[in-house]
Amino acid sequence: GAVVSQHPSRVICKSGTSVKIECRSLDFQATTMFWYRQFPKQSLMLMATSNEGSKATYEQGVEKDKFLINHASLTLSTLTVTSAHPEDSSFYICSASRALSGGLSTDTQYFGPGTRLTVL
C-alpha cells in the first residue's frame, strides 16, 4: 500500500510554455501533499505544501505565481510550471501523507517516482 504516482515521468518543452505535473495517491487518501525540487547530486528542497481544498503554502523564495499548485481532491495534486525557462529544468518529486480522522495526517510521506523537466 501507500503508492504515489506522477505523470509524466519525463517532459521536454520549449521556453515560455507551461507544463502540468500530476501527483496521485493510488491506494490511500492524502490530506497533505508536498512538492519538492531536486538538482543533480543534491538533496530535495521543499517547494510547497498543499492541503486538499485550500491554498498551498509556499517555501520562502518559491514564486507562487510561477509554480501553481492545485489540490482538488484527496488523491490528486497538480503542479503547473508557468512560462517555463531553462533554469526551471529539474527533477520534481511529490509526496503524500496518509489522511487520518479529524483532518490530520500521518508524518510519514510516500514519494512519487519523480518528473524530469527539461526546458529548451
Add this chain to the structure above:
Amino acid sequence: AQSVTQLDSHVSVSEGTPVLLRCNYSSSYSPSLFWYVQHPNKGLQLLLKYTSAATLVKGINGFEAEFKKSETSFHLTKPSAHMSDAAEYFCVVSDRTGRRALTFGSGTRLQVQP
C-alpha cells in the same frame, strides 16, 4: 528549528561487508526520524521510521537504525551489503507539528564493490 547532518557524502563497501551510514539530527521537538533510499532517476522509498517507540528500528531489505538521544544520532546499518543496495540514502527529520514538513540531510551515496 530542525536540521540533519549526514556525516559522509560517499561510502564505499565491498559486497557482503557491513554498511554504516551516519546521521546526526537537531530538533526542538521530539522528532520523527526516517531513512529513505533513492535509486538513480527514481523517487524515494521509505526504508524505516522512528517515532519514539523502540529505539532500534528495523526496516526493509535488512536495514536497521538505532535512535540515540544522548548522541542525537540515527545511524543506518546493514550487516551484509548487496550490490542492489548501491543508491543515495537520505536521513530525514520531521518536527511532528503543524504541516509535518520534512528536513532532508544532504545524502550519502553508497557504492558497493563486487
